[in-house]
Amino acid sequence: AAFIDLRGLGPENTLVLLNGRRFAPFPGLGAETQDLNQIPMDAVERIEILRDGASAIYGSDAISGVVNIITRKDMRSVIATLQVEDRDPEGGESGRLSVAGGYGWDRGNVTFSLEHFRQEEIYDRDIPRLSDPTEFGEVNWWAFPSWFMFRDGPFEWGAVTDPRCPGNQGESEEFPNAYRFDWANWESGSDWLFSASCGYNWAADSTYLPKVERNSLFLDARVDLTSHTRLVGRALFYGSETDSRFAASLVSPHPWYTADNPNNPVWLFVGQTITDPGLAAWGVPDGTYTFTEDDVVDVQPFMRMLPNGTRDTASEHENWSLFAGLEGEVDWLGGTQWDLGAEYASSRVDDIYLNLVLKPAVQEVIDSGELDLFNVQGLDHDSWLTNTTAAMQKANHTGYYFGETRVWTIDGKLSFDGFWWDGGPTPVVVGFEYSDLDYSQGSDPASEQGLVGGGNPSKPVDSAQRDITTFYAETLLPLGSQLELNVAVRYDHYSDFGGTTNPKVSIAWRPGQDWLLRASWGTGFKAPTMLELYQPRVETFGYATDHVGCESGVSPCALVSYPAVRGGNPDLEPHESESWTAGIVWNATDRFVLELTYYDIEYTNSVGQLWMQAMFDREYDGLSHGVVRYPDGRVN
Numbered sequence: 001a002a003f004i005d006l007r008g009l010g011p012e013n014t015l016v017l018l019n020g021r022r023f024a025p026f027p028g029l030g031a032e033t034q035d036l037n038q039i040p041m042d043a044v045e046r047i048e049i050l051r052d053g054a055s056a057i058y059g060s061d062a063i064s065g066v067v068n069i070i071t072r073k074d075m076r077s078v079i080a081t082l083q084v085e086d087r088d089p090e091g092g093e094s095g096r097l098s099v100a101g102g103y104g105w106d107r108g109n110v111t112f113s114l115e116h117f118r119q120e121e122i123y124d125r126d127i128p129r130l131s132d133p134t135e136f137g138e139v140n141w142w143a144f145p146s147w148f149m150f151r152d153g154p155f156e157w158g159a160v161t162d163p164r165c166p167g168n169q170g171e172s173e174e175f176p177n178a179y180r181f182d183w184a185n186w187e188s189g190s191d192w193l194f195s196a197s198c199g200y201n202w203a204a205d206s207t208y209l210p211k212v213e214r215n216s217l218f219l220d221a222r223v224d225l226t227s228h229t230r231l232v233g234r235a236l237f238y239g240s241e242t243d244s245r246f247a248a249s250l251v252s253p254h255p256w257y258t259a260d261n262p263n264n265p266v267w268l269f270v271g272q273t274i275t276d277p278g279l280a281a282w283g284v285p286d287g288t289y290t291f292t293e294d295d296v297v298d299v300q301p302f303m304r305m306l307p308n309g310t311r312d313t314a315s316e317h318e319n320w321s322l323f324a325g326l327e328g329e330v331d332w333l334g335g336t337q338w339d340l341g342a343e344y345a346s347s348r349v350d351d352i353y354l355n356l357v358l359k360p361a362v363q364e365v366i367d368s369g370e371l372d373l374f375n376v377q378g379l380d381h382d383s384w385l386t387n388t389t390a391a392m393q394k395a396n397h398t399g400y401y402f403g404e405t406r407v408w409t410i411d412g413k414l415s416f417d418g419f420w421w422d423g424g425p426t427p428v429v430v431g432f433e434y435s436d437l438d439y440s441q442g443s444d445p446a447s448e449q450g451l452v453g454g455g456n457p458s459k460p461v462d463s464a465q466r467d468i469t470t471f472y473a474e475t476l477l478p479l480g481s482q483l484e485l486n487v488a489v490r491y492d493h494y495s496d497f498g499g500t501t502n503p504k505v506s507i508a509w510r511p512g513q514d515w516l517l518r519a520s521w522g523t524g525f526k527a528p529t530m531l532e533l534y535q536p537r538v539e540t541f542g543y544a545t546d547h548v549g550c551e552s553g554v555s556p557c558a559l560v561s562y563p564a565v566r567g568g569n570p571d572l573e574p575h576e577s578e579s580w581t582a583g584i585v586w587n588a589t590d591r592f593v594l595e596l597t598y599y600d601i602e603y604t605n606s607v608g609q610l611w612m613q614a615m616f617d618r619e620y621d622g623l624s625h626g627v628v629r630y631p632d633g634r635v636n
Contacts, residue, residue, distance in 0.1 A: 001035040001317075006051060006064040009601065012529065015054070015062040018069050019220075023236065024321040024345030025405060033061075038238040038319055042079050042100035043113035043218050045072045053579040053601070055524035056488035056504035057472055059433075063524045063577050063601065071220055074109045075102030091122035092209060108223035108230075114216070121211040121243065124203035131203055132169070134188045138543055138559050139181050142250040143200040144306035146373055148257070148265050152297035157554075157632065158195060158282055159183060162374055163268065165198035167191055174381050177201040184281060186558040194278030197302070202247035205310045214240035229328035232341070238319040246311040247304070249357040249453050252539065252563050254300040255366050257373075263366070265374035266296045301373055305357050307389040308396050312354040321345035334425070336416040343409045353399035357453035358446060361395035370394070397452055401536070403441040410434045421477050433470040438463055439530040453539070461534045466527070467495040482510045492525065497574050500525040516585040524577035532607050537567030542612040546627075546635055547620035554633040562635050564612055564626075575605040 003011035015022070016034040023034055047069050054062040078101035085094045095118055102111040124130045133140065141147070145162035165180045166172035167189050179188035182196040190196055219235040257264045269291040280287030325341025365371040371391040375384045413431030420426065442460035446452050474488035486506040493499040504522030511517065541561050549555025583597035610618070610626065619625035628636045 002037050003033050004036065004067050006049075006067070007599065007601070009064045012061060013064040013526075015058050015066045016069065017058075017066060018236075019071055019234070020068060021323070021341065021343070021411070022409065023323075023343075024319050024347055025407065035238070035317075035319070037117075037214055037240065038216055038236060039069060039071075040098055040100065040113035040115035040216050040218050042081055042098045042115070043071045043111065043220075045070045051597070052506075052520060052581055053504070053522050053524065053577075055502055055577070056490045056522055057429075057474055059470065059490070059492065061526070063526070063579065071218070072100070072102065072111050073220070073222065074104050075100065075111050076104050077101060087122070089122070089126045089128070091120055091126055094119035108221065111218075111220045113218040117212070117214050119209070119212045121207045121245070122209040123245075124206050124208045127208055130208065132201060133203055134169075134179065134181075134199070134201070139186055139188070139197075139199045140202055140561050141197045141199060142252075142302055142304045142541075142561065143178055143198040144248070144304045145175055145178060145198055146301045146303040147197045148299040148301045148374075149254075150266075150297060150299055151256075152259075153295055155194075155282060155295075157634070159197050160194050160265070160278075161192075161196045161198045162265070163193060164375070169201055174385075177204045182278060183556060184277075186556050186560075192276060192278040193274070194276045195281045196278055200247070200304055200306075205245065205247050207245045210242045210244040212240065212242050214238070225326075226328075228330065229326060232323075232325050232327060234321075234323040236319075236321045238317075240317045242313075242315040242317075244313045244315070246313070248306040248308060248310055249304070249355060250541065251301075251303050251305065251357055251359065251362050251453055252541075253359070254302060255359075255363045257299050257301065257366060259297050261366065262369060263372040263374070263376045264296055265299060265301070265376060266291070267376050268374060270296065303362075303373060305355070305392050305395070307385065308357070308392050309355045311356065314352045314354075316350045317348070319345070319347040333416040333418070336414055338412070338414050340412040341410070343407075345407045345409075346405070348404040349402065351399075351401040353401070356397040356399045358395045358397045358451055359453055360451055361397075362392075365391040365394050397446060398444075399447050399452055400444040401441070401447070403531075404439070405530075406438045408436040418475065422479065424478060426475055426477060428473065428475045430473045431471075433468070433472075435468045437466045437468075437530075439466075439534070440464070441534065441536070443536060447536070461530075464530055464534055465495070466530070469493045484508045486520075488522075494527050494574075497527045500574075514587040517583075518585075519582040520580070522579050524579070525574055526577070527574045528572040528607055531568060532572055533568050533570050535568035537565055540564050540566060544611075544613040544616050546616055548616070548627075549629075549633060549635060552633050555635060562612065566609060572607055573605050575603050575607055577604070578602050 004014050004016055005011045006014045011033045025034060047067060050066040052065060054066050058066055081098045083096040098115040100113040102109055145164050147159060147161040150156050150158045161180055165178050166175060167180050169177055169179050172178065177200060179199045180190045180196055181188050181199055182190040182192040188199060217237040221233045223231045225231055270293055273288060273290040275288040277287055279289050321343055323341060323343040325339060327339035330336050371388065411433040413429060415429050417425035418428030440461050440463050448460060470490065470492050472490040477485040479485055488504045491501045502523045502525055504520065506520030508516060508518040541563055543559045543561055545559055546555035550557035579601040581597060581599040583595060586594045588594060615626045619627045630636050
């Protein structure tokens with residue numbers, strides 16, 4: 001999807017119109033934004049941008065401004081476009097084929113546009129700066145082969161890597177993307193066995209940009225019914241398919257190898273006297289220790305399901321809308337322009353996730369003895385990999401998610417000269433909007449129950465509804481030949497959040513023919529999006545430095561991958577905004593204009609998501625945060 005973001009306040013605060021009216025929202029961001037990919041570019045005549053808060057007329061999603069996309073109305077020819085692109089680095093080849101045209105007659109016209117677009121994927125490994133994350137201090141500690149932590153005994157919470165893990169990437173034919181790092185230096189190339197972990201170069205498998213294919217169809221028609229009345233209509237269809245690839249699934253929370261499990265990796269060292277710098281880091285004299293059966297305790301492996309393959313996501317997005325309306329002029333109040341329209345829009349996203357992991361099934365194949373992750377039984381590599389793959393396949397899972405939005409909208413407005421002010425007529429606009437939004441989403445049963453790695457228990461949304469009824473008015477008052485005052489007010493009633501009234505006042509002064517000074521003030525109100533309220537909780541993994549854990553010695557003082565949970569919050573409240581703008585425009589010549597604008601937009605109860613590093617930073621500063629820890633202080 002592609003969005004417009006004015007003022008850097010997020011696309012949900014920029015309203016995008018199509019020929020002066022809203023068009024179908026994109027369900028992937030809570031049904032509050034418009035995906036520009038729906039509109040074939042050859043159908044566009046021009047784009048108008050209002051970089052001033054316009055909530056009093058257009059609603060809360062116009063806090064940053066309004067973008068109005070105007071399509072061609074009277075085409076009497078055909079335009080065909082073929083565009084092919086190749087890129088460096090490797091990948092990302094793309095092509096676009098579009099045809100736009102129209103037919104006109106004395107009383108109307110029809111315009112159409114068809115577009116097909118395709119782009120190949122780009123892999124992280126083909127981008128030099130991303131091909132090896134360890135070069136910029138990023139280590140990933142979910143790997144294959146794995147490593148484990150003691151959960152009891154004298155080495156409790158101590159880390160031990162699989163002896164087969166190579167020091168650097170490319171040093172092992174069996175594990176080409178694995179590398180070893182110790183907890184003292186946190187960089188690849190370590191030869192430690194204890195107080196060390198096995199890392200994984202996720203960039204070797206993941207896509208930087210996905211593979212995309214999309215098709216769109218646009219139809220626009222206008223017919224004069226009488227000399228003062230026109231019938232207008234619009235049909236829009238859009239479909240896209242996106243294929244993304246991510247590194248193999250992680251297993252979190254970590255499974256257990258109990259002390260009585262014959263495949264417990266501590267058995268690899270029983271009966272051996274080992275000298276290792278990592279043991280010295282644990283306080284073992286001379287770093288030398290002889291392991292006995294008493295050291296076989298419960299352990300937890302940090303594992304990645306690499307034999308199951310990469311996590312591949314196929315996403316389909318289908319959007320269509322139908323609009324019909326009437327517009328015209330009547331002789332009321334000395335001449336009134338009016339319009340009335342209705343639109344139905346439907347948008348749906350379907351995602352299929354391959355090679356996810358069923359967390360209970362991982363523990364089952366460990367307890368049954370089928371998964372000998374560390375090759376304690378000493379098989380040759382091919383036999384071990386065959387057995388490991390067969391065991392991991394029993395925990396393989398295909399996930400599913402859908403989100404659907406259906407919107408009915410009716411709107412209308414009148415434009416007329418309402419009254420006389422300072423010796424002249426004053427223009428007035430009054431209007432109404434009514435929209436009925438229905439939002440639903442769901443996942444496969446295992447994901448909803450929190451049994452899938454990367455997910456947490458979440459309820460499906462069978463039908464979340466929101467009705468919005470709106471009335472608005474605007475007028476322009478001349479305060480002399482060079483001064484104008486613009487006043488607007490809007491009332492919205494949300495079925496789930498109640499009513500709100502938001503005004504706007506702006507003033508414009510022209511001290512000379514080439515100069516314009518302007519200022520405005522207004523308020524806004526925005527209910528949380530459906531996604532902010534109801535998005536399923538999912539587990540993600542990001543990189544951050546744990547300042548508190550670093551000082552206490554339970555976490556490394558480096559960028560490390562930690563698990564996090566994010567999702568919707570049904571207890572969110574609406575946010576309110578207040579905006580000020582002021583500016584100067586100088587028309588230096590007919591072709592050269594200079595503009596200076598100051599804006600200040602303040603939110604109350606802003607809805608957002610903290611980055612992982614921000615949560616660690618806030619915890620370190622004694623502020624509210626979202627870091628949950630085990631009793632010993634490590635990050636949970």
